[in-house]
Each structure stands twice: as C-alpha cells, then as structure tokens.
C-alpha cells in the first residue's frame with residue numbers, strides 16, 4: 017500500500033508517448049517557371065519535425081528542452097499545448113489529451129512563445145489582464161493575490177498602463193509571462209522566454225520562474241538557446257536533435273558523462289624547458305588522450321586531457337621535474353561546450369542514448 | 371450561459387476601445403463610404419427625374435432615398451468583416467495565441483464583431499439614420515417609420531449581422547487552404563455589393579435572377595432588413611423572410627463548425 021502511494025504521488029504531470037509530427041507541403045520550384053510548374057505538380061515534400069519522442073515529466077519539475085535550430089522543439093511544444101495535432105503518438109497533460117480536449121487543457125496551461133505575444137496589441141496592458149481574468153474565470157480574490165505576486169516578481173506596475181505595442185521587448189516578455197500565469201496554470205510552457213533580453217531582465221525572468229515553481233509547484237518546460245537559463249533553472253534536460261530524443265537526464269549527469277576532458281593552465285618559470293617533455297612516455301598514455309599548447313610570451317602551458325585516463329598529479333609532477341610552477345588553474349568542461357559538441361554530432365549516437 | 375457572456379463580452383468591450391484608439395482611420399472610412407451613398411443618391415435622383423416620376427422596381431423616388439441611406443446604415447453595422455483577421459491569424463500564425471486559451475475562436479471573433487458593430491451603430495450609424503428620418507419627414511413629407519417596422523428592422527438587422535459574420539468566418543477559413551486570400555477578398559466585396567442589393571435594389575433584377583437570389587444567403591444580409599424598414603413585407607411574407615434569415619444562421623453556423631473541425635485537424639501554425 018505504501019509503495020502504491022509513493023508511485024501515486026510521483027504520478028507524472030505530462031506523459032508524451034511516441035509522439036511524431038510530419039509536415040507535408042507542396043514542393044516548390046525556384047523561379048517564375050518553377051512557380052508555374054508548382055501550380056500543376058502534385059509533388060509533396062515530407063518533413064519529420066518530431067520523430068517518435070517519449071518522456072514523462074513529474075509535477076513541479078523544471079525541464080530544459082534543448083536542441084539546435086530546427087531540431088523540433090517548438091513543434092513539440094505546439095503539440096503539447098494542443099495547437100498542433102500529432103501525426104502519431106499521444107501526449108497526456110494532467111490527465112487530458114490536448115489534441116482531443118483543447119479547451120479543458122487550455123485552462124490548465126500557461127504558454128509563452130518568446131517571439132509572439134498573447135496580449136492585446138492595441139490596448140493598455142491592464143486591459144489584457146482584465147480580459148484574461150474573465151477568459152480564465154479567475155475570481156476577484158485570486159486575481160488580487162496573483163497580481164500582487166506577479167507585480168512583485170516581474171515589476172509590472174512600471175508599465176501597466178502603457179499600450180502593449182509601446183512596450184520594450186523585455187517589458188513585453190515580462191508582461192507575457194505574467195499573462196501566462198494569471199490563472200495559476202499547472203503547467204507552464206516557455207518557448208525561448210529569454211530571447212533578446214539584457215542580463216538584468218534575463219535574471220528577473222529566471223528568478224520569477226524559480227519563485228513561481230516553488231510557490232505554486234508549477235511544472236515548467238522551457239526551450240532556450242541560452243545555456244545560462246539551463247544552468248540556473250533546470251534540474252533535468254532533454255536534448256533533441258533532428259526530431260529525435262538524444263538525451264534525457266540530470267544536468268550533473270550530463271556533465272559527468274560527457275565532460276570527459278579537463279583543462280589545466282599553468283604559468284611556468286621557463287616554458288621552453290617544458291616544451292621538451294615527451295608527454296606520451298611520461299604519462300604512460302597515447303597521443304590522442306591529451307593536447308598541449310604553449311604560449312611563450314605569457315610563459316603559459318595548457319594541457320587538455322581526458323580525466324579518467326590521466327591524473328592531474330602526474331602532469332604537475334612531470335612539469336616540476338624540469339621547471340617551477342608559478343600559478344595553476346584547472347577547468348572542467350563547460351556545459352556550453354558539451355551541448356555544442358552534441359549539436360555538432362561529435363558523440364557517437366549510441367554513446368548518448370541512455 | 372452567464373459564464374459564456376462573461377467570457378466573451380470583454381472581447382466586445384475591447385473591440386470598442388480598440389476602435390476608439392483608431393478613430394482617425396475610421397473617420398476617413400466613414401467619409402469615403404458616405405460619399406459613395408451620396409453619389410448613388412444623385413444618380414438615382416437623375417434616373418427618377420428622367421422618367422415620369424412613377425415607381426421603378428417597386429420603389430418610389432422617396433423610398434429610393436430611404437433605401438440608399440438605410441442600406442448604408444445597415445451594411446455599416448452588418449458587414450463587419452472578420453475574414454481579414456482570420457486570414458492574418460493564419461498567415462502570421464497568431465491563431466496559435468487564440469488556441470492556447472480556453473475560448474472558442476469563432477465566438478471570440480463574433481463578439482469582437484459585435485463590438486465593431488455597436489461602435490459603428492453609434493458612430494455614425496444612428497446619426498445617419500436620424501438624418502434620413504428627418505429628411506423624409508420634413509422635406510419629403512413622408513410619415514415617420516412606425517415603431518413596429520423599427521423593431522422588426524432592428525431584429526432583422528441583427529440576424530443579418532450573424533449571417534454575415536458566420537459567412538465571413540467560413541470565407542476566412544479559405545486562408546487555411548491557400549494561406550493567401552487577399553485577391554479573393556477583392557472579388558468577395560465586389561460580388562457582395564451586387565448580391566446584397568447594396569448597389570442596386572434586388573427588385574430591379576429580372577425575375578429569374580431574383581429566384582436565384584432567394585436561394586443565396588446574400589439577400590438576407592442587407593436587402594431584407596431594409597425592405598422590412600420600408601414596410602414592403604407583411605403577414606406571411608414577413609414571417610417567411612425572417613424565418614429564412616434564421617435558417618441561414620443555422621446553416622452557416624453548422625458549415626463553419628464543420629470547416630473549423632477540418633481545419634484544426636490539418637492546422638499548421640507557422641513560425642517559432
């Protein structure tokens with residue numbers, strides 16, 4: 017019974033099962049001749065934007081959904097919000113299938129598409145909030161409470177009476193986030209919420225997302241190209257590439273697994289001496305496990321090496337044999353590097369698949 | 371029911387506010403369209419002047435004056451075009467922002483349309499209307515329009531509004547299949563000004579054409595309420611034209627639902 021309860025409690029908020037989206041469009045040919053040809057040809061181009069993706073997300077999680085341009089992130093979000101119908105597969109959000117029951121699902125979700133606004137362009141921001149209050153059937157007390165909270169975390173009063181089209185990008189993004197949260201949704205979808213924002217506003221948005229997640233246990237799914245967002249907010253990331261899921265797991269795990277290399281930079285008394293070292297022999301390893309560069313002007317020597325092959329103490333000991341070490345700096349591989357390499361297909365696919 | 375209105379009425383209110391924000395452009399629109407009505411007023415005056423002063427197509431010269439300006443009033447409150455918005459929403463992908471909300475897209479458009487209609491009724495519809503009435507009484511020495519005709523007119527004009535909006539919704543849906551309907555819009559407005567009786571009263575057409583018009587929804591959009599206003603229908607005929615309007619509302623509503631269902635299945639939201 018106890019076990020059953022545990023499982024029940026960890027029940028997932030979002031279940032995505034083998035979801036696939038295929039776009040079919042008429043084939044286009046270049047030039048005027050092509051345009052005319054296109055009128056008569058029935059040729060179709062198929063494009064699989066999302067290819068058999070599955071995952072489960074528990075209540076209260078903040079998940080980073082990342083991948084290179086055109087990987088299929090926005091398409092997945094659109095399917096989860098009920099805007100697009102999957103070609104195959106299914107997703108269930110809080111017990112509801114968005115493609116079958118869009119209206120009920122819409123009551124449970126908040127969405128921000130960074131490149132668009134859901135606000136009423138020609139009207140003061142305050143009007144948008146009043147109309148949303150009615151649409152989502154938010155009671156007066158709830159509205160009051162929510163607005164106090166949102167004003168605090170997003171600083172909306174500064175521009176609350178301005179018309180939406182006069183807002184700056186950062187202000188509009190804050191307003192849009194506020195609008196998505198007015199009805200206290202169970203799930204919040206954010207498609208590039210920090211695109212084009214300055215560092216201060218970015219911080220504000222991130223802090224707001226964190227606060228909301230903590231206060232209301234809102235489940236958040238976030239796509240972004242800003243690694244900072246991921247490091248600040250997400251405890252779990254899903255990486256997709258060309259429509260396929262290639263990683264799903266913790267952030268630290270990703271770093272541990274793929275951050276195989278380390279970089280040590282040393283300032284030496286005499287770099288010339290160090291250049292003579294035969295590293296392969298001294299470290300008892302092969303050429304491809306490390307890489308050495310030197311900077312004679314700064315008297316610096318940098319070694320990038322695989323951390324499970326080579327011990328850092330061995331490197332230092334070897335150097336100390338020939339010259340004196342004045343300063344030393346050790347760096348783990350940054351997340352950005354790892355992600356970049358994954359996007360560049362530097363890892364073998366079976367290596368990444370869990 | 372209460373919740374329904376609570377959800378959608380803000381769309382009406384906001385549309386009125388939005389119209390107020392774009393007053394300048396609106397005045398220009400009003401001026402241009404009224405100008406058109408005056409041209410046709412003088413045109414008809416010349417036509418009637420060149421005949422022996424009898425009725426043409428069942429309308430006397432005085433009735434023609436009322437017809438021209440009441441057609442203006444009616445079409446300005448009835449022909450609230452939503453198809454441009456539908457096609458723009460589709461082409462730019464902003465329809466997505468409607469789909470993430472727990473609202474019916476079509477109802478939100480209809481209630482927005484009501485906002486525009488109310489605004490146009492107040493500005494300048496009612497003034498033109500009062501002007502027409504005063505002119506016909508004081509200058510043309512016709513009696514005031516009776517209260518029954520007035521109420522029936524308003525009722526019929528309301529039906530007309532729904533027929534037009536529901537039709538225009540279906541029309542706008544074409545954008546889902548072509549993603550470009552600008553050219554079709556031009557064709558639509560030209561054809562409609564003919565078929566609704568805006569340009570020439572439908573009673574001027576040969577009997578065969580009139581039979582065809584009876585089977586199209588367009589005569590119910592402007593012609594019917596204006597003819598009711600002129601007191602051209604009575605008894606069972608009146609019942610028939612009103613019932614026909616209601617039937618068109620039902621048909622176009624059902625058609626719109628059907629298309630919308632098809633469309634959401636293959637909806638492609640562009641961008642992002």
Ligand SMILES: Nc1ncnc2c1ncn2[C@@H]1O[C@H](COP(=O)(O)OP(=O)(O)OP(=O)(O)O)[C@@H](O)[C@H]1O
Pocket residue numbers: 039040041063064065083084085086087088089090091092638639640641642
């Ligand atoms: N309506 C459409 N018709 C045809 N192909 C489409 C359509 N919409 C998207 N695609 C294609 O599907 C793929 C995934 O697009 P999607 O917008 O999901 O990418 P994304 O991961 O959000 O990228 P970005 O980071 O650039 O926003 C792209 O290759 C895109 O060209």
Ligand SMILES: [Mg+2]
Pocket residue numbers: 089090091207642
């Ligand atoms: Mg995208």
